[in-house]
Amino acid sequence: MIARLLVVEDDPDIGPSLVHALKVQGYDAQLAPDATTAERLAGEHVPDLVLLDLGLPDLDGVELCRRLRASLPSTVLVVLTARDSEIDVVIGLDAGADDYLTKPFRLAELLARLRAHLRRRTPTSAGDRLAVGHVVLDLAARRCLVDGTELALRPKELDLLSMLMSEAGSAVSRDRLMAEVWDEHWFGSTKTLDMHVSSLRRKLGDAGEQPERIATVRGFGYRYERELPASPAAQDQPGD
Ligand code: CA
Numbered sequence: 449m450i451a452r453l454l455v456v457e458d459d460p461d462i463g464p465s466l467v468h469a470l471k472v473q474g475y476d477a478q479l480a481p482d483a484t485t486a487e488r489l490a491g492e493h494v495p496d497l498v499l500l501d502l503g504l505p506d507l508d509g510v511e512l513c514r515r516l517r518a519s520l521p522s523t524v525l526v527v528l529t530a531r532d533s534e535i536d537v538v539i540g541l542d543a544g545a546d547d548y549l550t551k552p553f554r555l556a557e558l559l560a561r562l563r564a565h566l567r568r569r570t571p572t573s574a575g576d577r578l579a580v581g582h583v584v585l586d587l588a589a590r591r592c593l594v595d596g597t598e599l600a601l602r603p604k605e606l607d608l609l610s611m612l613m614s615e616a617g618s619a620v621s622r623d624r625l626m627a628e629v630w631d632e633h634w635f636g637s638t639k640t641l642d643m644h645v646s647s648l649r650r651k652l653g654d655a656g657e658q659p660e661r662i663a664t665v666r667g668f669g670y671r672y673e674r675e676l677p678a679s680p681a682a683q684d685q686p687g688d
Pocket of ligand 1: 457458
């Protein structure tokens with residue numbers, strides 16, 4: 449199956465040549481030079497992955513990212529930005545990006561990152577499920593259910609949770625999480641990992657609870673707890 453990519457980029461020196469390069473690589477790539485076109489194209493054919501420049505002529509790229517996240521829950525959103533300061537906003541504050549590349553980037557780096565993202569989307573065999581306690585991950589359907597209610601997880605959150613749950617009870621190193629969930633050649637900051645863990649904890653209803661289902665293993669990584677010890681203190685103090 450050919451992956452469908454949407455490139456949202458208004459710079460005439462970057463957009464067309466990037467789309468051309470992606471087509472040469474065998475992707476089905478389309479260009480949207482502004483947010484309006486991006487939303488229209490994404491509505492016509494759901495893309496597997498969106499490359500999103502944040503500086504757009506008609507709408508703040510962060511706002512577009514938020515809208516695309518809401519309308520395309522299973523599409524991978526990769527933000528292109530020249531400003532490091534924007535990364536926290538797009539990844540951390542529920543604008544919903546899965547990854548980012550800082551401009552200028554090398555094409556080889558972009559392609560490696562795309563391959564890593566799209567490989568994760570390869571369907572697993574039907575019936576692949578992980579269940580720990582009352583959290584169930586249906587890997588084939590790429591859904592997460594907590595007590596039967598579906599959680600809205602971003603693609604990378606689901607990948608991360610699936611890796612932690614598949615090794616529940618054991619600590620998984622940051623390096624391995626970065627390599628397997630993001631990219632085997634990741635060389636950037638691991639801030640992305642921490643932000644995804646925080647967001648997962650929030651969605652699992654664990655933020656601020658002690659003990660947490662996703663435990664921090666200091667100086668090493670994270671561990672998904674197989675069983676949580678009873679914690680009446682946490683229940684008695686809502687909101688802490
Ligand atoms: Ca721009």
